[in-house]
Amino acid sequence: MLEIKGLKYSIYDKQILRGVDLCVRRGELVVLTGPNGGGKSTLAELVMGLKRSDVGRILLNSENITNKSIVERAKLGMAYAFQRPVQIKGVDVKNLLGIAARDRDITQYLKMVGLTPDDYMNREFGAGLSGGELKRLEIASVLAREADFMIFDEPEAGIDLWSFKNLTEMFHKLHRAGKTMMIISHQEKILKMADRVVVMRNGMTVESDVRSMIDEVRA
Numbered sequence: 001m002l003e004i005k006g007l008k009y010s011i012y013d014k015q016i017l018r019g020v021d022l023c024v025r026r027g028e029l030v031v032l033t034g035p036n037g038g039g040k041s042t043l044a045e046l047v048m049g050l051k052r053s054d055v056g057r058i059l060l061n062s063e064n065i066t067n068k069s070i071v072e073r074a075k076l077g078m079a080y081a082f083q084r085p086v087q088i089k090g091v092d093v094k095n096l097l098g099i100a101a102r103d104r105d106i107t108q109y110l111k112m113v114g115l116t117p118d119d120y121m122n123r124e125f126g127a128g129l130s131g132g133e134l135k136r137l138e139i140a141s142v143l144a145r146e147a148d149f150m151i152f153d154e155p156e157a158g159i160d161l162w163s164f165k166n167l168t169e170m171f172h173k174l175h176r177a178g179k180t181m182m183i184i185s186h187q188e189k190i191l192k193m194a195d196r197v198v199v200m201r202n203g204m205t206v207e208s209d210v211r212s213m214i215d216e217v218r219a
Contacts, residue, residue, distance in 0.1 A: 001026040007056035018203040027178045031194040038200040040184045048080040049073045077148030085138040087126030094121045100144035109140040114166035131158035152183045
């Protein structure tokens with residue numbers, strides 16, 4: 001479904017990605033992990049079109065999307081949840097999810113991330129919300145898109161233990177339903193549910209089996 005070929009990216013003469021190759025098959029859950037500064041978030045942003053690569057190609061369903069905008073990629077069925085959610089002043093949760101869901105019932109997506117719809121529908125997406133609430137609402141907006149390919153950048157960041165349990169259950173359901181996902185995470189429970197774990201170090205990717213990666217994270 002997604003093919004990344006020879007992707008390189010530099011900023012201020014510093015090379016962040018050094019020729020990344022990666023394939024994510026339809027229905028697969030691939031987890032990106034590894035040390036901070038290894039290039040995980042940069043790779044995710046390049047895939048979604050938030051940044052442009054120096055060299056290399058990105059293909060979605062065999063179509064070259066390397067030079068397509070984030071809007072064009074969204075129309076092709078891609079969705080992205082930031083590591084740090086963007087706050088949108090003046091837009092309430094109901095309208096935000098309504099745009100993503102179109103004619104679908106938006107309450108189901110709030111329930112999927114453990115939020116009570118009546119408590120959040122009319123709240124502004126940003127003001128007065130905790131970091132964990134913002135994170136869950138952004139994930140709900142991605143779910144509402146019903147996208148073919150979903151990217152989650154450290155979805156567990158800022159989320160309490162109860163919410164994290166709810167989150168992992170949600171990923172299990174999406175995986176069983178055949179959704180294609182790329183998740184950036186260091187969490188053992190998320191690593192365990194992966195079809196493949198890809199370790200990023202110094203702007204390069206190395207595939208690893210789940211057991212050895214969990215041992216490394218624990219160490």
